[in-house]
Amino acid sequence: MTVLAGLDIGGTKTHLRYETPSGEPVADAVVPSETWSATPVAEAARWIADLVERHRPSTETVVAVAAGAQGCDDEHHCAELGYALTTAAGVPAAVTNDAALLVPAAGLSSGIGVISGTGSIAVAVLPGGELAFAGGWGWVIGDEGSAPALVREAVRAALTRNDAGDTTDVLLPLLMEAFGVGDAVGLARTVNDLPTAEHWAPKAPAVFAAAARGSHDARATITEGGRGLATLVGQLMARGAGVTDVVAAGGVMTSQPGLYAAFRDAVAADHPGLTVHLLGDPPVTGAVALARRLQT
Template structure:
């Protein structure tokens, strides 16, 4: 029992990372999808088995490690599994993971939602015991945690993660939608004012992305359903689900804002980052008898994950909004490899 395993189980892949007792990564591998909400228990376990088996092959040892029932090569394991959102789901998969790894159910085998892995840096900062995780990629989600006396992280609060129809503020869909809304608002305002809509690189990029020359033509390109029988010359964006047409604009907004310094694009990102910051702030404040689950930012590490907050300038916009409202975190981390961060954090438990 000398190794520590962390698996980040998602809808597109399963990432397995193994550390030795010093926290050095000694094995890693990728398997198939393992979202528990979308795949059967058997399929999820098969994907995890494949990833862990391949990761063990990389671990240096006089005799190869294996997943034979006994003895287990693992001192502890941490699974962050998308689609695991309740104790019932944890209870459904834990026995199979215990059997697979030869680790008894209990403190050595941690099973939780994949957002928990993003909070692993709290274990690397001994001066704090709270973490706030902020995911902002295509969608968004914010969760707060407290490091408990045991090995588990206690989830304190959650906001967002409602999908593009109901939320995902600050994520790619929101950024794309807000950029088109701003273009339409400026166009409509210019129709009743003597001042024309300002020119911007964002406007040109968005028009080019949809193959149109007028802002009002965007309405058709965004709203038209994907064809049931596409023709050979069907535009690529029309083949996308309508929400993807908007989320695919986020990289264009970022280029216009941070490379061209386009005022309209910067305004869009300031708006989106501000709304994301307002959601984070719901989980923050002074704890009291009436609000025992709030987190003081100065007692916590904020852990970002996802493609949008992976851009430092956008991440700083979020932090600046929070700071302006009195929420300055003790530590700021961007987690671009949740499985590796989780494995290292597990060693430090």
């Protein structure tokens, strides 16, 4: 039997799915992404091809591969990696950014995809067929609304309030608990000594817990995170995206209703003609849909 292989390669995990060309599910696998890097291109292509082969059902033959990958953040890079993957896998292949999987995964032919997870980015296919990106600069200077960026801004807000002598907000103690420190100085030291997205991202639930307990600073952080993601949508619309739908996904967006609500409300305020959807199916569904197009 022949199968199509689709991959959603995120910052934390990679989801593989194998389906028949007619759409019958064959196999799924979820594996860690810690060794993934979108560069160098040849090594990235081999990484994908090896993963597809390693998890391929033994009785099936893969006839097309499509992947949405974190770190593939411009059209030239995606095209180059797709060409290298075609060579490495020996079958037709295509690579795009992982956010570009959201629109086909939602069953739509056009739209803007917005991911908020370990990172954040917005992607649209412009009328001429080219990919357009907004955001995705990395958590140190951007990635608004992502898990590490929310933690970054929450820590800043909590420490600023502490410096003013105000101990009424619950955000600081919940962040201290999450980071395993006993005071504000320890929090500042820890976040500076361990400045990695992988260390900060798991602490994001503390921000949402603080918001649920009435923290003004946590709620403001979440609201601003949603607005930052909506700004990415506006940037793509200004570049001619010309869509009516926005599809949101990613670990933070799908698991934290507060962020999704902040994002949806900000988009509605700025672009009342857009409909925002929270993706129900896994984004890898979009990768399989792209692989299917390679067969037509």
